[in-house]
Amino acid sequence: MQFTKISLLAGLALGALVAATPAQAEDVTITVWSIDGANQVGPSDTFSAEFDAMDNGINVEYRVLQFDEIVNETLRAYATGNAPDIVSLDNPDFALFSSRGAFLDITDMAAQSDIINPEAYFEGPLNSVSWDGRLYGVGKYTDTIGVFYNKDMFAAAGIENPPKTWAEFEDYARKLAKPAEGVYGATLSARGNEEGTFQFLPVIQMSGGGYENVNTEGAREWLSMVKGMIDDGVLSQDVLSLGQWDSTGTFNSGNAAMAISGPWEIDRMVEDADFDWGVTLLPTFGEGDERSSALGGFNLGIMSTTKHPEEAFKVLEYFVSQDDRLFPEFGYLPTRGDVELPASGIEKKDAALAVFQEQLKYAQPRGPHPEWQKISKAIYDAEQAALTGQMTPDEALSQAQATIDTIIKK
């Protein structure tokens, strides 16, 4: 026992020595934080390594963080003076920092730049990096949601086209559900976190509302419709706790005929689904009514505490200059309209991507609002309260509205 104790302490001391790496004095070092590279190679880690390898007097130190943790780690580091130079955040989290000036205002630098051109970006991603008319970052990549449907099941039920309206969505789902065989009509995610808001907010938006005005007639109708489908076993009750990835997993295994989710599902679906499938736009309330969809994806920004703003901007420019590699190498959709997406040669994948690219035109950001996370909790809590029958849709949305009002008025 005594011996092991000593060797453990020795191990500790050794570990501490290894931890203290010497800093390079001559070159400027830019630190980049992002979630890329944890499971598979992603854009930020790849581009950072490439830039680091270049002999231009700028080194890039890359740190990979978890999705759930990156905002907290950045806040903590910012408060203690250890903030990175560049950080990549989920788009609704961006305003938390940009609204307080924690991101560097790059409006003027971008105006001088040959590479970063704000006008080339889609409106949604651009809004999410803007605050008070100033530019605080650039979109890294984007995504949105649509409806995946199982063409074999549609054919077997004699349904020709995918649903265009929510009424059709319900009608088809009820026809396609086969409770005895464990097959649901559809699946989606109404989980109690950002994912729930991600899928529910577009419904509010397409019925004429927005995050500041959630209690719309359409939203109430939609909640009643989904609640009815859950009660009748057309939708699994577990849509309340499954994330989009797991919920779509049940679609892939043939246990649901339709699934609301996004382009990140495509590769797994191509591999796993042993049936014919397609994607269609998110339904609307009436045919030809206003469309909306969720805007996902990450942004890149330079922290205002950086000691080397110019060098950091150069790194940012390099990242942006590689946007044409996002899709072919990493499967992400760029946030700009001026980047061509080469065909992958996989028929279903290319067809699905075409739909998602069209859907992106209707994608609206969540916020931007510095206290977005609180607004979001009000929205997903309301959705869950209505879908579990704890409150009527009207009560739930009124309560959410009251909470949101106090947040926005501040």
Add this chain to the structure above:
Amino acid sequence: MTRFLNALRDGVGFDILLVGAALLFLLALAGAPLVYNVLMSFQQVDMFTLGVLFRPFVGFDNYVAVVQQPEFWMVTRNTLVFVFGSMTGQFVLGFALALFFAQDFPGASTIRGLFLVSWVMPGLVVGAIWSWILAGDFGVLNVILKSLGIIQNNVFWKSDPNFSIWAVIIANIWLGLAFNMLLLSVGLAAIPRDLYEAAELDGANAFQRFWTITLPMMRSTIGAVLSLGLIGTLQQFDLFPALTEGGPANTSNVAGFWSWQLSFQLYDFAKGATVSVMMFLLVLFASVIYVRSTRHEVRG
């Protein structure tokens, strides 16, 4: 100076040194964060002031705001249900198993060892496993219950507001069983055999022996198990994000998770600290019970 050294080597000084070192360590690494949280609950906090101690003072505003949150009473109720349900389950099952394995049969201690497995399992892993077991459609618990004829239709453990808190309780009982059984086994083993033999000669039946010998002799062990169990249960965190995330609509949200959610998902650090201070008061109560229970200890 020599007197001081002598005291250190040979008197109360030695005791103070031993206790003092540990307490100083705890004060620095657990006491300071506690003070920081209490302070924060009376202050206005944002990302710029996260790293400093002195911030705008707001009195009891944070406390008022927390109580006024629509979910406050539901979280309070859930916390009580969670603590009471988990501790009852862990304690009763743990005690039953400890009594059972105190019997003399082949393999008793080997098999008892297997029950300590949950002690070794990280909460993160346990949460992931149970989230699969408890899933509504593809979860194995429903299949087992159905084949036993206990339920007819799938129970959506994680998504049904009537069951969501129980889903976490079930997993937590599993997780805490090892700890309870271990401590209670230790307590049982410390009871002198001859007490039972004497009682048996007096014609006391098993129930009477349990009631008049086992329970009184185990008083301090039970006190330790319950108070450590309470602290452990209130601190339970890993299972929530893995199972229900406090949902649906806060029906399985408890103080510990809520505090984390306020601080680290909604970035409302002051309210998160406020909830943690409220929890602290609850544990204060439990610690008093534990310390009182040690009054009756007899040193062997």
Add this chain to the structure above:
Amino acid sequence: MTRTYTPWFLLVVALALAAVYLFPLYWMYVTSLKTGSEIFANPPTFWPREPNPDIYPETWARRTMPVFLLNSVIIAGGITAITVILGTGCAYVLARYRNVWIDIGLFCVLMLQVLPASVMVTPLFVGFNQIGLLNYPRTAVVLAAAAKAMPFFVVLVRATFMSVPRELEEAALVDGNSRVGAFFSIVLPLARNGILVCAILTFMSAFGEYIYSKSIIQSPSLQPASVGLSGFLGPNSTDWSSIMAYSAIYVTPILLVFVILQRRIVSGLTSGALK
């Protein structure tokens, strides 16, 4: 009591109970062997249709698990060392006397561990940053987590010291030993088994340390296995069979050690060691 058949009946009951209890463990192994879509199959399969054992070497190599596991061992070892060194003496004193100061001491030990680690990590981070300890992240984690492990250890070891007969220590003092001498030559050896067992238990639970490590240790080459596990949870994708395979690799070695040692652990705690 009829001692001829009852024990065998009890053994059967015990085995059945153990099977029920260990089912989640079985489920971890089975799930790791299923393919991506089979784990969503309704109804679930009790044995994978096409078991895929390749997932183990794949996960092992892809996640640099040797590094993670080594860090876990180092961190858990450090936590255990500090807890044992500081906790043993504290427990001894708390067991030796019976007065109001001891009550206060015990009370402090318990109260100081009330806040969940998730709430304590921000102030600790701020404090460690002030004194520059963030540059030695594993040391920082060891210190922080040892404070969390201490109360449990103190309460258990205190019970061990309670059962060391006081007369033995007093006899040693009468024989001319100093307090320090009596502590090291009489009391400590008598309580050795109990302390050892509590140290093993502390090590095992420290092996899963997660919250401090994930915030304080930035470099993947210094992170423990628990942080490596959470790296699987992405924004839009979760590789469940790999998570289960990783979990299995993570807990199996410690389970094995445990199964080998468990007889000693249990008997060390229950039969005589505490006396």
